[in-house]
Amino acid sequence: MLALIEAGYDVEIVDSFVNAKHSVIPRLCELAGRDLRVHEVDLTDRAATEGIFADAAARAAAAGRRLGFDAVVHFAGLKAVGESVAKPLAYYDNNLGSTFSLVEAMARHGIRHLVFSSSATVYGDSYPAPFTEDLPTRATNPYGWTKVMIEQVLRDVAAADPTWRVGLLRYFNPIGAHPSGRIGEDPQGIPNNLIPYLAQVAVGRRAELSVYGDDYPTPDGTCLRDYIHVLDLAAGHVAALDYLWDATEPVGTWNLGTGHGTSVLDMVAAFSRAVGSPVPYRIVDRRPGDIAVSYADPSRARAELGWVASRSVDDMCADTWRWQSANPQGFPDA
Numbered sequence: 001m002l003a004l005i006e007a008g009y010d011v012e013i014v015d016s017f018v019n020a021k022h023s024v025i026p027r028l029c030e031l032a033g034r035d036l037r038v039h040e041v042d043l044t045d046r047a048a049t050e051g052i053f054a055d056a057a058a059r060a061a062a063a064g065r066r067l068g069f070d071a072v073v074h075f076a077g078l079k080a081v082g083e084s085v086a087k088p089l090a091y092y093d094n095n096l097g098s099t100f101s102l103v104e105a106m107a108r109h110g111i112r113h114l115v116f117s118s119s120a121t122v123y124g125d126s127y128p129a130p131f132t133e134d135l136p137t138r139a140t141n142p143y144g145w146t147k148v149m150i151e152q153v154l155r156d157v158a159a160a161d162p163t164w165r166v167g168l169l170r171y172f173n174p175i176g177a178h179p180s181g182r183i184g185e186d187p188q189g190i191p192n193n194l195i196p197y198l199a200q201v202a203v204g205r206r207a208e209l210s211v212y213g214d215d216y217p218t219p220d221g222t223c224l225r226d227y228i229h230v231l232d233l234a235a236g237h238v239a240a241l242d243y244l245w246d247a248t249e250p251v252g253t254w255n256l257g258t259g260h261g262t263s264v265l266d267m268v269a270a271f272s273r274a275v276g277s278p279v280p281y282r283i284v285d286r287r288p289g290d291i292a293v294s295y296a297d298p299s300r301a302r303a304e305l306g307w308v309a310s311r312s313v314d315d316m317c318a319d320t321w322r323w324q325s326a327n328p329q330g331f332p333d334a
């Protein structure tokens, strides 16, 4: 959102706040240097979603503009892999239902530019890295299937009405935080993902990291992932949105990754460098469902969007640590 504002876009936020605290908003306003319009709406609520678009259309008409919004960047969705295995219907209902409601409201109001947060999880476990966008998609868990399905829904919508311009962004492993240390990742409960867990160990909230397996066919036996700084990821959204204004094809699909794999043990070492002391860890059994190696071929995004990830793993760890050490318990509750 900050990247869009810096690029000159006027942005409104829609969030259900099921996985976010309200106290993030004043910090966003502080960093943006202005007030932000925030709609507390669950997109699965069709009437409330329509209300956002109707309200924006009325304001636009009063100001002599044709559209309430020019484009939507769709990040909404549940994203915990393990939870999706335990509660598949909740994931299909929420992630697909919110997309249907959003796309219907957009179509009713003549808004046909959409950037969607997809995931490298759509490559499943069948191919050797690096992953290119033309590989067939499949998932290994319900969360991943919602991404595969939403991509297909959006392709079908754009095939039925080729005036749509849709960008499907396949994120690899986003980590890091805003360099101000004011906003960052604040998972509820026990973190599922590597970097938030490492950060909570480093700040003293958890005893040690469990490294899931050191017997993979990789140089140090731990899994390789393509970690990407959230600021590079944000820049990728701005590049995709800018591209869509003049795009000749209805749908573009782009990997957002660095093209490099980093092992779990290399991430522990990088995070320890950022902290200035070793972060304790222990090797345990593999986690079911993990693949050995995942990294992007990012050449299409470079060629078509002129986008390339520039921040290093050390930048990612330093920014995460600045956020976590200044906010040991995450965002305040109030």
Ligand code: UD1
Binding pocket: 079, 080, 081, 119, 120, 121, 140, 141, 143, 144, 172, 173, 192, 193, 194, 195, 197, 209, 210, 211, 212, 213, 222, 223, 224, 225, 264, 287, 289, 290
């Ligand atoms: C998963 C999802 C991905 C999603 C991402 C962020 C799949 C297959 N993967 O990625 O789609 O975008 O989460 O929500 O659907 N690790 C440890 N100890 C830990 C945690 C992780 O050793 O406590 C290891 C894992 O085994 C893995 C690496 O760290 O090798 C990264 O794990 P994680 O951060 O959970 O991301 P992914 O599983 O790659």
